[in-house]
Amino acid sequence: QVQLVESGGGLVQAGGSLRLACAASGRTFSSYDMGWFRQAPGKEREFVAAIAKSGINTYYVDSVKGRFTISRNNAKNTVYLQMNSLKPEDTAVYSCAARRAPWSLTTNDYTDWGQGTQVTVSS
DSSP states (O other): OOOEEEEOOEEEETTOOEEEEEEEOSSOGGGSEEEEEEEOTTSOOEEEEEEOTTSOOEEEOGGGTTTEEEEEETTTTEEEEEEOSOOGGGOEEEEEEEEOSOSOSOOSOOOEEOOOEEEEEEO
């Protein structure tokens, strides 16, 4: 099991940028694929992006491709989500998640979750 703590959320105007970070506890961070998810009020949780254990493979939901970038630093036990060209529809609570399963495009097998950080994009 890994404990996850997100940071970096806030209020930003449309077109602006934010960088989220997710710090993981433990010494096995490189054994986990990491993902970012978001949930807007009244909506289901939505997959945003994922990165493989090594950092080589990444995967994004279509709505953020070209605007968001996921990355990780295994030496710092941290995964990041750089969000550029933000839109009001990106407003949500963003959570990071971890899984030990082999890399795949499946998004429903994450087992460890952070509490989330609020991102609000004003128009």
